[in-house]
Structure formats: structure tokens, C-alpha cells
Amino acid sequence: MKDLLATVKSNKRIAENIYMITLTLPESVGAMHGGQFVNLSTGNGANLLRRPLGVCIADGNDLSVCYQVKGNGTKYLSTVESGRKLQVLLPLGNWFDLDGYKNVAVIGGGVGIFPLIATIRENCSEKNFYSYIGFRNAGAVCLEEELKKSKKLTITTDDGSYGIKGNAVSAYLDDFESVAADVIIACGPPVMLKVLKRKLSEAGIKIPCYVSLEERMGCGLGACLVCVCKNSDGENVRVCRDGPVFDINEVQL
Amino acid sequence: MANLQVEICGVKFKNPVIAASGTFGFGREYNLLYDISVLGGVSTKGTTIEPRQGNPVPRIAEGSSVILNAVGLQNPGVEHFIKEDLPFLRKKGTVVIANVAGKTLEDYGEICARLDGLADMVELNISCPNVHAGGMALGIRPENICEVTKISKKGLSKTPLIVKLSPNVESISTNARAAEDGGADCISLINTLTGMVIDIERRKPIIANNTGGVSGAGIKPIAVRMVYEASHAVKIPVIGMGGITSGEDAIEFMMAGARAVQVGTANFSNGNAMPEIISGIDSWLDRHNIKDVNEIVNTLTLN
Secondary structure, three states, X not given: OEEEEEEEEEEEEEXXXXXXXXXXXXXXXXXXXXXXXXXXXXXXXXXXXXXXXXXXXXXXXXXEEEXXXXXXXXXXXXXXXXXXXXXXXXXXXXOOOOOOOOEEEEEEEHHHHHHHHHHHHHHOOOOEEEEEEEEOOHHHOOOHHHHOOOOEEEEEEOOOOOOEEXXXXXXXXXHHHHHOOOEEEEEXXXXXXXXXXXXXXXXXXXXXXXXXXXXXXXXOOOOOOOOEEEEOOOOEEEOOOOOOEEEHHHEOO | OOEOOEEEOOEEEOOOEEEOOOOOOOOOOHHHOOOHHHOOEEEOOOEOOOOEOOOOOOOEEEEOOEEEEOOOOOEOOHHHHHHHHHHHHHHOOOEEEEEEOOOOHHHHHHHHHHHOOOOOEEEEEOOOEOOOOOOOEOOOOHHHHXXXXXXXXXXXXXXXXXXXXXXXXXXXXXXHHHHHHHOOOEXXXXXXXXXXXXXXXXXXXXXXXXXXXXXXXXXXXXXHHHHHHHHOOOOOOEEEEOOOOOHHHHHHHHHOOOOEEEEOOHHHHOOOHHHHHHHHHHHHHHHOOOOEHHHHOOOOOOO
């Protein structure tokens, strides 16, 4: 883990309200895995909090993360031009550990797709990914070429303007038998993860499932206890340090 | 290289920069980023007698140049702290300030007695809601401050007591004197200001607790003014905090009367904030040809 001043290589819009920022790190921070995140300054001094963003594409000392423009912090970030320097703390948190698994079902939605893309990129030469990715509409679809590194990719949209009309969870469950995954990884809106948990339980599906969670964060490294969620025993766990990746059965959604 | 060592209530700090309670846990996580033994001290996460789960999430929000938090004193309890966290901090050779809180007056007496002789200093958080004050914080009225200080002091025969003052008060000078009258060895200020940030689309506060403590660079002028007023109202030493981000900010607080400073929110914006503040103080002193950081304390002249 290091706190570095990175140089912005590019910062471009990749879908409606979604940007990809590529940073060149001044030194190596070692391997970065899908599910891990970085805590990135918006570049605006008035935003004291950094934004936790999932590792998407790690390529040598270049790192790309994606963000949705939502409040004034991400709005400012979207105006940051190449050549500017931004403070970044990285790499943070745990990751999707796929050791021992071969066939991986991937369920993603919206801005949750980026850590999944990193995981697919990292492992696609050795493992088979069956990806079910949901977007709001055609305008929100992005990084399809990365998602296509999966053995099979199904894109759904809420309004049917691209891919299949429907949602990623149902699309996967429809294919459940034919995919025969030995593990599920998922990241997306809280409602998507909740539905996934309920449907897996209703269908009596026992294969391991790991989810990456999101929460408003302070320090990003586990000291401030701001970003907690409840584990299955009702105790607080830190999303930033004990996660962000959790076994779906060991965390309350 | 100027002398940065300061002494407060007989406790020697290698420099005047202390991690503020609540932003730094018990030091373990930041120690992965840099060796925390470079710090003057660490004020630990607020600890209570029993473990606490804290507030629901979201616990944090942002305003312009400030943040708000409402963690609600999540902590593993004092026995866990003594067994698991204190030994790690003691080994680091930085001054360990145990920050404590309670629901009742008796809680304060009990937790102070438990920590006497174990921590280098004890710091009272009196800004949390308290049964004794009818759910209001003990840190608001001078008579409550005096009383909680007295009862805490009774439990401490070896360890100096810092009373951390809330800024949400009528007169910081009166409250500083109330702590001194109660037997405080030192005061620290300011704790966070109470605030609210609203998500106008949902017409609801962002923080689950509705209100939260405001901290960060934006509150610094308020904090400097209060440190100035408090340090002129009492004879005991003052530790200043509130929005310190740079060595120059720390110098400002010391000129206003603080003998040392605490740094909280800046750690979130820059993981290396405290080591950088320490070297920032040093280079400011060098630039001004000042050989000892203690020389700048309380050197403000008013217009």
C-alpha cells in the first residue's frame, strides 16, 4: 500500500455519465487484482474525501479506474485534464480469489462491472468466464470489448434497448444448468446483490458466491470505521479492509 | 533541523504532531503505510467500557472543505484495547493517549481507573450524548465539564488527564476554566462542530444519524480562534486541532497558544499527512532560523 502522486494520462467519457481515468503511477505498487480498489483524490481541494474506485485495468504502472459522475466531486474529477497530478492511495482491500475454480459465473450491474472486468482480464487465459452484465439502457453500455474476454457474454438492459430485456441475475439463473459454474462473482447495485442472494437461496444453489460491496468511505485503509457492514453474526466488518469482497453468505445485504 | 521535542504534563513527545482520535484507529493500519513511531503521539479511537457497534451507515458525508462523520464510537471495549491494541502502540515508542468516553459519569471514573498507569495520557471525549446530562453531551455546560473531570481525575493517580472540549458551546473560555477547575492536567480542542448535509433529491440527510461532526480544513479558523481563547483562559497546557493540513497550519495553532497539535481529517486526504506536517514544521522553523519549536508557542500579537 502506497500513497502516491500519479499523473493523469487520460480521462474520457465511456458511456452516459461514466468516465475512465488512466493514471501513470510514479512507481510500482505490485500486483493489483480485480476487487481491489484505490482511493483517488478528485483534484479539487474542497473535496477532502477521496473516491474509492475499483481497479479496472492494471497495465504495468498504468492504472485505469472508472467512475460515475454523481456529485460535485466526481463532476470535478471529470474535468481533470491529462498531465495533472492526483494523489492516490493503493492498492486497497481484498480481491476475487479464484484459485481452485475453473468455470466462473460473473454477474454485474452498472458501475459494478469494473472490478469484474479486472478479474476477467487477470484470469481469462486459464479460466472460463460466463458473464451476465446488466445495464440501464444502451447508453450505459461500456467496455464491451473487455467483457467479451469472457467465454460467453450476455448483456441485459432494463428497457431492452441493447441485448436482452431483463436483468443479469435472471439471465444467469435461466442459463444456470448449461453454464455449470463452480463459483459466482458479483458486483453491482445493492438491490441486485440482494436479489441474487435471495434467488440463490430460493433455488437451493450451494456453489460459492463472492460479492464486492460499496460504501461511503473515509480513510480507505481500515482505521476510521466509517464504511462498515454487518456480517452474518451481526458484527461490523470494514468494507475497505475486511472486504470489499465477501462471501455472500457471510454478509448481510 | 530545529528541536521539535515538546513536553506536556511531564510527558515527552518527539514532535508536537499527534494523530487525532477516531481517524487513526489504534495505529495498525497507518503503520502499513509508514512507521508510526515518527509521530509525536497517537490519540486512540474513542474507547468505552463495553464494546460498541456504533451508528448505522452512511457514517460520513462531505461539504466544501469539510467532512461530517457519525461513527458513533464503534470500539472493541477497554479490556480488548488494553490486551490487543495498547501493547502494539506502546511498542512503537510514540506517546499513547487513550481517548475514552462513557454513557454515565460513573463510566468515566471507571474507565480512567482502568487505564491509570497503562496509557501515557488519557483524553476525555465529552462530546457524546450522556445519560447524566439527559442525553445531551457532558461537554456543553461548564458544571457538567467540571464534574466529569473531577470524577475522571479521581481514577487517575499516575496518568495525566486531557479534557477534549467541544466547540458547540456558549463560551469556550468558561468551559476551558471548568475543566481546569475540575482538575484537568491539559485541555485539547476543538472536537467536531455539529452539522448536517442534505441529499436534496431524497430530501434526507446523507448521514444515517442525520447529524454528524464537522471537521477538516474548512473549520480551521474557528478552531484557531477557540484555541486562542481557551489558552488565554487557563494555565494548563493546550493541545490544538481542527483542520490542520500542513506544517504552516500547525505553526498557526501553536502561535495561538497550543503546545502540540492533533491531525485528523487530513489523514483521509493524504495518507502521509502527518509525516509531511512534521517536516513542514521543521522546514518553517529552519526558514525562520528558530531553533526550538517551543519558542513559537503563544507568540501571537493581536492587532
